[in-house]
Amino acid sequence: MQFPKFFRFLRQVSTYVIATFLGGILAFGAYRVLPSQAGPAPKEVALTPGASELVAQSSISRIPNTAATGSFVTAAVNRVGAAVVRIDTERTVNRNIDPLFDDPFFRRFFGEELPRGPMQERxxxxxxxxxxxxxxxxxxxxHVVNQADKVTVTLKDGRTIEGKVQGADPVTDLAVVKIDGGSxxxxxxxGDSNEVQVGDWAIAVGNxxxxxxxxxxxxxxxxxxSSAAVGIPDKRLDFIQTDAAINPGNSGGPLLNQQGEVIGINTAIRADAMGIGFAIPINQAxxxxxxxxxxxxxxHPYLGVQMATLTPQVAAENNSDPNAPLQVPEINGVLVVRVLPNTPAAKSGMRRxxxxxxxxxxxxxxxxxxxRIVENSRVGQVIQMKVQRASQATSISVRAGELQEQS
Structure with a gap:
């Protein structure tokens, strides 16, 4: 009684095998026939002088400043590369050990050789x-040499020379290191960072x-x-932004234009930056x-206020919020969010x-x-301000102080 089912199964398998075999033959035949139907191979056609010139111009526009020995990047790096150095720093910090180590019960079980008091770490x-x-x-x-006890500079030729920090300015994140490496x-x-334009080539060099x-x-x-827009309000910088990769270790290295001139100092201070980097304009340095x-x-002159850009739209949104801490005029200007105590702004009578x-x-x-205007002024300079306070306009005189004093 089971034979009919077996015969049906055998017939299905035979049909599948025959169909697969015939399909393979047809595919092989098509493979042999199609190349002959495609026609003869195309002949090489010589370009006319005019066409050849057009192709050459198109290639140059895609790869600017290309020379027979290499690209413009090669030429730029060869011009500057030997002057780029690696900086290694060391500093000693004191670490307080866990109070548990000083517990008599703990030491009784784990030994008296456990450390006591503060420990030094490099x-x-x-x-x-x-x-x-x-x-x-x-x-x-x-920030590369901040609080460093020892600075070691490695040149591209392999020489290692001890360096000395001549000066550092945390506000602009710039520092100068001196080495004795001969003459x-x-x-x-x-270069001139004022000549830089959006879309120019940018070459980052470093370690x-x-x-x-x-x-x-x-x-x-x-x-x-602005440094505030980047998320570092404690700096006073207007950065050059680039998509050239800048990672930790690149900090302090040069950002070059396609002529091999330094237009900025790379700074990798945004750990969450993905696909963007920032450089301090060389003219500022x-x-x-x-x-x-x-x-x-x-x-660095300063006033002593925390501020925010105000527009009529921003002011209207604020004023329509029943939980807003204060009502502000619906105008364009700079809103004083907070006046820091014992600062020039506080002494002048400026208000939140x-x-x-x-x-x-x-x-x-x-x-x-x-x-930017305050930064370009002088410490001790009297700055005249026109201020809108509620519905009235008033004038305030502020004598700029020195930022380091406040810090």
């Missing part, structure tokens, strides 16, 4: 820098993640990106580096909720703009 850091003077002046980031040290040519002599390529993404090399402190409209007769509309 912390190591790493960054980059570049030589800007044959006397051995190196420019880098302040024939390579020097990086400095990211301990990988020496690394080069990355990108473009200038934007200019004058030129003046400060001279002061730091002489061991001088850089004075004031809206700054003008400084020395110059209209201001953003917090970054106001910060």
């Amino acid at each position: 912390l190591r850091g790493q960054g980059s820098g570049f030589i800007i003077d044959k006397s051995g002046i190196i420019l880098t980031n302040s 024939d040290l390579p020097v990086a040519p400095l 990211p993640l301990g990988l020496d002599n690394t080069v990355t390529l990108g473009i200038i993404s934007t200019l004058k990106r 030129k003046t400060i580096s001279v002061q730091l090399a002489r061991g001088e402190r850089v004075a 909720g004031d809206v700054i409209l003008e400084i020395d007769g110059q209209p201001v509309k953003t917090a970054a703009e106001l910060q």
Whole structure:
């Protein structure tokens, strides 16, 4: 009674095998026939002189400044690479041990050889820098050498030289290190960051993640990106933003243009930055580096307020919120969010909720703009402000103080 089912199964298997076999034959035949139907191989056609010139121009537009010996990146790096250095730092910190180690009951079971009191620990850091003077002046980031007890500089030729921190300015994150490496040290040519435009090529050189002599390529993404917008309000910087990869270890290294000139100092201070990097414009560093090399402190004027950019839209949203801490005028200006105690702003009578409209007769509309004006003033200079307080306009005179004193 089971044979009919078996025969049906056998017939199904036979049909499948025959269909597969016939399909294979047809596919093989198509493979042999199709190439002959495609026609003869295309003949080589020589370009006319005009067409050849057009192709050459198109290639140059895609790869700018290409030479027979390499790309423009190669030429730029060869011009600067020998002046880029690696900076290794060490510093000693005291660590308090867990109070449990001093417990008699704990020591009774684990031994008296356990440490007592504070312990010293050596912390190591790493960054980059570049030589800007044959006397051995190196420019880098302040956070690279911050509180370092020992600074070691490694040149590209392999020489290792002990360095000395001549000066550091945490506000602009710039520092100068001096080495004694003879009078024939390579020097990086400095460019003009005021000439940089969005879309220009950007070449980052340094030692990211301990990988020496690394080069990355990108473009200038934007200019004058304020430190407050980047998320570091304790700095006073307008960054060059680039998509050239900048990682820890790149800090202090040069950002180059396609001519191989330094246009910025790379700074990897945003650990969460993905696909974007920031560099301090070289023009800002030129003046400060001279002061730091002489061991001088850089004075930064300040007012002593926390502020935010105010627009009519932002003000309207705030005023419509029943839980808003204060009502503000629906105008363009800079809102004083907080006045710090014992500061020039507090002494002048400035209040929370004031809206700054003008400084020395110059209209201001953003917090970054106001910060830039104050930074370009002098310590001790009297700054005249036009302020909107509730529905009335008033004038306030503030004598700029020195930021280091407040710190």
